[in-house]
Amino acid sequence: MKKWLFIVVSLLLVISLAACGNSKDTGSNTGSSSAEGGPKGKITFAFWGAQTEADAIKNVVADFQKQYPDVQVENQWIQSDYLTKLQMMIAGGTAPDVILVSGGDLPGFANAFQEVNPDSSKFSSPSLVESMTYQGKTYAVPFIIKPKVMAINIDLFEKHNIALPSKTEPMTMEQFDEIAKKITEGEGKTKIYGSEPLWIGNMLYSFGASHYSPDNTRSTIDSPEAIQAAEYIISTKQAGIVPNDTEKQGQSMMDWYLAGRIGMFTDFGPWYIPQMAEVKNFKWDLVPFPGNGGTKEVDGLAISKTSKNAEAAKLFVDHLTQNQQAQDIIGGNKTAYGVPVLPTATQAFEDIFEGKNLKAFVLASENQHNQEAQKRTNEISKEMKMITDLTPIGIGNQDVKVIFPKVAENINKILQQD
Amino acid sequence: MNGIIEQIYNMFEMMGMPAALLPLLPFLSIIAVLYVIIFAVARILVKKKIVHIRSASFYLFISPWIIGFLLFTIGPMIFSFYISFTNWEVVSDPKWIGTGNYQMLFKDTMFYKSLAVTFYYTLVSVPLQVVLSLAIALLMNLKLKGIYLFRTIYYLPTLVQGVAQMVLFLWIFNPNVGLVNSILGVFGIEGPTWFSSPDWAMPAVIIMSLWTVGGNMIIYLAGLSDVPTSLYEAAEIDGATTARKVWHVTLPQISPILFFNGVTSMIGAFQTFTQGFLNNGGPDNSLLFYAYYLYQNAFMWFKMGYGSALAWVLFIIILLFTVLVFRGSALWVYYETEQYGGKKRHVRKKRA
Numbered sequence: 001m002k003k004w005l006f007i008v009v010s011l012l013l014v015i016s017l018a019a020c021g022n023s024k025d026t027g028s029n030t031g032s033s034s035a036e037g038g039p040k041g042k043i044t045f046a047f048w049g050a051q052t053e054a055d056a057i058k059n060v061v062a063d064f065q066k067q068y069p070d071v072q073v074e075n076q077w078i079q080s081d082y083l084t085k086l087q088m089m090i091a092g093g094t095a096p097d098v099i100l101v102s103g104g105d106l107p108g109f110a111n112a113f114q115e116v117n118p119d120s121s122k123f124s125s126p127s128l129v130e131s132m133t134y135q136g137k138t139y140a141v142p143f144i145i146k147p148k149v150m151a152i153n154i155d156l157f158e159k160h161n162i163a164l165p166s167k168t169e170p171m172t173m174e175q176f177d178e179i180a181k182k183i184t185e186g187e188g189k190t191k192i193y194g195s196e197p198l199w200i201g202n203m204l205y206s207f208g209a210s211h212y213s214p215d216n217t218r219s220t221i222d223s224p225e226a227i228q229a230a231e232y233i234i235s236t237k238q239a240g241i242v243p244n245d246t247e248k249q250g251q252s253m254m255d256w257y258l259a260g261r262i263g264m265f266t267d268f269g270p271w272y273i274p275q276m277a278e279v280k281n282f283k284w285d286l287v288p289f290p291g292n293g294g295t296k297e298v299d300g301l302a303i304s305k306t307s308k309n310a311e312a313a314k315l316f317v318d319h320l321t322q323n324q325q326a327q328d329i330i331g332g333n334k335t336a337y338g339v340p341v342l343p344t345a346t347q348a349f350e351d352i353f354e355g356k357n358l359k360a361f362v363l364a365s366e367n368q369h370n371q372e373a374q375k376r377t378n379e380i381s382k383e384m385k386m387i388t389d390l391t392p393i394g395i396g397n398q399d400v401k402v403i404f405p406k407v408a409e410n411i412n413k414i415l416q417q418d
Numbered sequence: 419m420n421g422i423i424e425q426i427y428n429m430f431e432m433m434g435m436p437a438a439l440l441p442l443l444p445f446l447s448i449i450a451v452l453y454v455i456i457f458a459v460a461r462i463l464v465k466k467k468i469v470h471i472r473s474a475s476f477y478l479f480i481s482p483w484i485i486g487f488l489l490f491t492i493g494p495m496i497f498s499f500y501i502s503f504t505n506w507e508v509v510s511d512p513k514w515i516g517t518g519n520y521q522m523l524f525k526d527t528m529f530y531k532s533l534a535v536t537f538y539y540t541l542v543s544v545p546l547q548v549v550l551s552l553a554i555a556l557l558m559n560l561k562l563k564g565i566y567l568f569r570t571i572y573y574l575p576t577l578v579q580g581v582a583q584m585v586l587f588l589w590i591f592n593p594n595v596g597l598v599n600s601i602l603g604v605f606g607i608e609g610p611t612w613f614s615s616p617d618w619a620m621p622a623v624i625i626m627s628l629w630t631v632g633g634n635m636i637i638y639l640a641g642l643s644d645v646p647t648s649l650y651e652a653a654e655i656d657g658a659t660t661a662r663k664v665w666h667v668t669l670p671q672i673s674p675i676l677f678f679n680g681v682t683s684m685i686g687a688f689q690t691f692t693q694g695f696l697n698n699g700g701p702d703n704s705l706l707f708y709a710y711y712l713y714q715n716a717f718m719w720f721k722m723g724y725g726s727a728l729a730w731v732l733f734i735i736i737l738l739f740t741v742l743v744f745r746g747s748a749l750w751v752y753y754e755t756e757q758y759g760g761k762k763r764h765v766r767k768k769r770a
Contacts (some may be wrong), residue, residue, distance in 0.1 A: 075664075083718075084717050084718070087506075087509060087720070090508065090509045091508045091509070091722075108507075108720055109509055110507070111507065111509045112509040112510070149578070165695045171426040245614070246593060246594060246611075247594075248589075249592060249593055249594050249614070250589075250592055250594075250595075375720075376719060376720075378718045378719050379713075379714075379718075379719040380722075382699070384715070385698065385699075389616070389701045389702040389703075390702065395611070395614050395615070395701060395703075
């Protein structure tokens with residue numbers, strides 16, 4: 001009996017101590033304005049990316065620090081599982097003050113962000129602020145854009161006497177198909193393909209389709225245009241102008257392009273540019289995405305709702321997104337981190353690679369469709385996986401006309417959850 | 419950061435502690451304070467003769483484990499039980515919805531699918547693992563020259579586990595350049611596409627699960643060397659063949675180990691995660707293991723409440739099956755302490 005009493009007492013102690021730890025925040029307010037007027041104190045800034053991308057961001061942060069020494073920015077470079085870790089930090093009450101977020105992920109986190117009112121006219125396109133907006137409210141300020149363009153192998157074009165495509169106007173899908181067929185030649189391990197396998201997420205837009213209705217409440221993956229896009233992808237596989245699944249299994253299509261085995265690489269984001277510097281064995285250039293397809297990823301800076309130093313956080317966000325020098329630094333980064341959001345800074349991006357048409361990225365950053373975002377994007381992507389599992393777009397053999405409406409129905413169920 | 423921890427943190431920061439130690443110090447100081455209090459209480463209780471000094475020291479010695487268990491196991495479990503009755507999107511506050519999550523389970527086709535996948539895997543792979551590891555252990559128990567080398571060889575694969583194992587097997591089962599299909603090709607068989615095929619993904623994972631039988635083998639080996647040779651000698655005098663010796667002496671003698679390996683393999687199989695995770699649930703959800711579906715809900719789809727409900731259902735399922743196996747074990751597991759064929763379990767010694 002007495003032993004039990006002892007255990008109970010010590011347990012109570014442990015629990016009460018743990019409970020004390022949960023009491024409401026009493027942390028000191030480090031964000032009060034100083035006598036000099038400007039914000040002061042410490043803020044934390046979370047971002048994702050590979051080493052080169054993190055270095056690019058750290059450069060801009062260093063520039064901010066130089067101009068505002070009163071604000072200390074602590075970089076939280078999250079190298080993997082960014083969204084999960086962010087969730088945990090928010091749930092655990094340790095949310096970073098400033099958070100890098102892509103337009104596609106924003107709706108899921110909107111609840112944790114402060115509403116902001118950026119001046120849309122300052123940026124190169126009104127679509128940028130739109131991408132940071134969810135249900136009529138804006139939650140982040142556009143910071144950098146990662147559009148998709150098409151990289152071409154000029155040698156293969158010249159070999160088959162194909163006129164080079166326009167550097168500013170997207171080619172039509174008919175032209176794309178024709179060129180891809182002309183370039184394709186050979187057999188087996190040396191076969192040269194017109195293009196890498198096309199991705200439905202890009203092709204939808206080339207055929208005038210989209211994932212959702214304009215008000216974002218309904219899936220339109222069952223539209224005739226979407227099915228047309230799907231059927232075109234299947235036809236490219238059947239015609240052999242793209243590598244099939246067995247041929248490409250486990251291999252990087254970028255490596256194939258770099259080895260000169262692919263004429264047109266459609267899914268080309270800015271992150272591929274550093275690799276291109278090493279290409280010596282063929283001439284290459286960049287042109288707009290065929291049919292103006294593909295989507296651009298807009299990454300913005302959001303301020304956490306629970307930030308204790310929102311003033312400094314706001315100063316930081318404004319500087320990184322609207323200061324000419326900051327945008328020049330991030331846009332002109334040699335590793336091509338992305339296209340700057342300020343129209344006056346895009347030149348810095350174009351100058352990264354002399355003689356190549358980086359302008360294609362800049363044009364796409366204005367004209368390309370935004371990534372379509374839903375709060376439940378991850379759950380929806382699981383339904384989209386059925387497309388590759390069940391239809392000839394991937395490894396299945398069922399008719400797209402049957403599967404796409406089913407997928408749309410499942411997605412609509414997810415959209416109606418709340 | 420919560421208030422108290424932050425205050426302690428700031429205090430140490432002002433004291434000029436090295437930055438690398440700062441995150442650790444608040445934790446350590448809370449533990450220290452906790453122990454000072456526990457010691458003080460224990461002292462008072464002992465002084466007042468409420469508890470004996472020996473029992474007090476016993477509880478103090480096991481207190482690190484108890485505290486860890488309470489804070490990091492029971493605490494989160496209670497919290498997840500509460501969460502399972504709410505709709506919690508992690509980035510906003512939980513909303514109480516009663517048994518809503520549990521009701522949703524029964525309408526969720528993916529829930530049934532993930533259960534089916536997990537049961538399929540458990541029912542096929544666990545018996546295979548148990549039989550194969552026992553068979554290897556019996557072979558490795560032979561008194562041969564250089565048997566230690568073979569034991570090492572059979573144990574070695576166990577060192578490559580989890581993600582590394584999965585990545586290795588993704589290559590072994592690669593339809594074009596993989597080892598398995600290359601060997602099949604030598605015999606003129608065109609191998610399946612394994613992880614890319616809805617029908618062959620699970621067989622591939624089951625074959626893969628046999629890679630780590632070496633771990634169980636070691637435990638069987640230990641058990642086998644414990645079987646008294648006198649029993650074998652007695653059986654031999656009675657004219658028993660090798661097969662009868664295995665059936666009547668070896669198996670009953672190592673039945674507790676069979677039981678232990680069976681139960682732990684079963685629980686492990688129910689919790690399979692990596693194989694589903696690294697394949698994104700496999701083609702057509704053929705590798706949608708329950709634990710992976712749970713993870714998807716909780717950590718990818720912002721449905722922490724539903725994920726917690728799934729976790730508790732898994733807990734109940736594992737509990738049920740473990741109880742079932744434990745109950746059934748009375749029929750075939752023999753312990754050395756037993757007398758009269760398993761009726762009397764515990765022989766109490768009278769205190770001197």
